[in-house]
Amino acid sequence: MDAYLKAISYYLPEQVLTNEDINKSFPEWSIDKISSKTGIYQRHISAEDEFTSDMAVKVALQLFHEHSIKASDIDFVLLCTQSPDYFLPTTACILQDRLGIPTSAGALDYNLGCSGYVYGLALAKGLICGGMAKNILLITSETYTKFIHPKDKSNRTIFGDAASASLITAEPTNFKINEFVFGTDGKGAENLIVKYGATKYPHTKNTSNDNTDEFGNVFNHSNLYMNGAEIFNFTLGAVPKLVEQTLQKNNAALTDIDLFIFHQANQYMLNHLRKKLAIPEDKFYIYMKNCGNTVSATIPIALYHASNDLNMQPGQKILLAGFGVGYSWAGTTLSKI
Secondary structure, three states, X not given: OOOEEEEEEEEOOOEEEEHHHHHHHOOOOOHHHHHHHHOOOEEEEOOXXXXXXXXXXXXXXXXXXXXXXXXXXXXXXXXXXXXXXXXXXXXXXXXXXXXXXXXXXXXXXXXXXXXXXXXXXXXXXXXXXXXXXXXXXXXXXXXXXXXXXXXXXXXXXXXXXEEEEEEEEOOOOOEEEEEEEEEEOHHHHHHEEOOOOOXXXXXXXXXXXXXXXXXXXXXXXXXXXXXXXXXXXXXXXXXXXXXXXXXXXXXXXXXXXXXXXXXXXXXXXXXXXXXXXXXXXXXXXXXXXXXXXXHHHHHHHHHHHHHHHHOOOOXXXXXXXXXXXXXXXXXXXXXXX
């Protein structure tokens, strides 16, 4: 049995943070410098009272409306998030109730970031091929900006909030989901982390003082910390191998792939990867200009626009590569039906 990606929708919060806004707070960062280095011109920021479940509900209802999908047809909910509403209960269970999905459906959260969408496709395919589900609602929803210190100029230029919803089904339609490659290296865990707030370092037992790094970014252990240099080095080492292994697993050569969609980390990093892998520019899709790095939602957002913009033809193939926090990485290919 095979599994297919039938449809994608995505949601961006109303509030927008532009490069002009960032420049007002950090005059030393010119508007042109921010846009040329990151490839990002604006990001969307979740409202103070808007949380992961709220964005997930909005994007799921949007998917149902745009693609004439019935909540009653969903038999499993997968939610990828690193910013759940609560430690418990599982946010996916809350979504089942708010969306009116049958109580016979399964539902679970899984905690992954930049590789999360590809992992979600794999989990969904496993459920379908194992005969456990037929129509899976895969949601990515992140409010990373709630973790960022207001004086952390680097992370504020990169990250935005977003949610995506995909329907993975046993019905042959749109894109066939092919074979997967995975990787994990927990030694890099502290290079992208929110250290305080969970059970090991609860807020009730720890105080968190502000720190300033060598570039003038302010953070504390209750906020998102990213060691950009280490993340960059990890990416340049892991992603070329991931692409090579994904091609091998799918019995394909680089020239067999019609489109490459990587996690949209930032334009500087993506350009390095494209050149290192010798991928033609017209086969390398980038979409982050108006939304920023939305973590687990970057790939489905880019895939949504690529599908609409490029008029993919039957038989054409897309390679997806997710990589980042964890360290965690995953790749697969999709074949247009």
